Amino acid sequence: MATLEEKYAEQIEADHSLRRRDFINIAAVSFAGVGAVAVALPLVNQMNPPADVLALASIEVDISKIAPGQAIKTSWRKQPVFIRNLTPKEISEANAVPLSELRDPQTLAERTKPGKENWLITLGVCTHLGCVPLGVGEGENRGPFGGYFCPCHGSAYDTAARIRQGPAPLNLMVPDYEFNSDTVVTIG
Structure with a gap:
């Protein structure tokens, strides 16, 4: 028969081996977890958009040199x-058109920002x-309506870039934009 001291020593030895086994299991699982993260991180990261796409996500345009009646063409997301x-005349002409005459009915106010009705920004x-x-x-x-004219198939747009004639089904699209100041607009 084993003495009390021998039983106590056996118990300590059993506890010690249990702790060592637990440590090895925890270490192995932790190592596997770190390995999984190390493998997954590049796979997830490759799905992020490249830097050139992020750079085109929004642009700032200085509009201070565009006189009334003039327009500029810039590029955003590789599109013009x-x-x-x-001009006040172009604004009044656009506002005078009855919505019932439009294929894609929108007012000039719906296509511009409040307080900045003279600035029309479209794709x-x-x-x-x-x-x-x-x-x-x-x-x-x-074109016949004083806005834009598509030479490919003859679509004509008015001063608010709304389709008035030709095969185009919709008005020129207005992108998301906001005025940073009276002279700078951010598109995108």
Whole structure:
């Protein structure tokens, strides 16, 4: 028969081996977890957009040099964007058009920001087949409604870039934008 001291020594030895086994199990699981994270991190990271796409996510445009009646063409997300400073005459012409005459009814106020009705910002892509309409550059054909004219299939847009004639089904799209100041606008 074992003495009390021998039983106590056996118990201590059993506890010690149990602790060592637990430590080895915990260490192995931890090592496997760190390995899984090390493998998963590059796989998840490769799904992030590249730096050139992030750089195009939004752009700032200085509009201080665009006189009333003039427009500029810039690029955002590899697509042309038209920024036009409408004259009071162009604004009144756009507001005078009854919505019932429009294929894609929108008021000029719905296409511009409050207090900045003279600034019309649209994507420069015809909604028919994606051609770039004319009407931004000096002397370009602005069509019968004084806005933009698509030379590919003859779609004509008015001064608010709303479709008025031709095969295009929708108005020129207005991207998300906001004014940082009176002279700087952020698109995107």
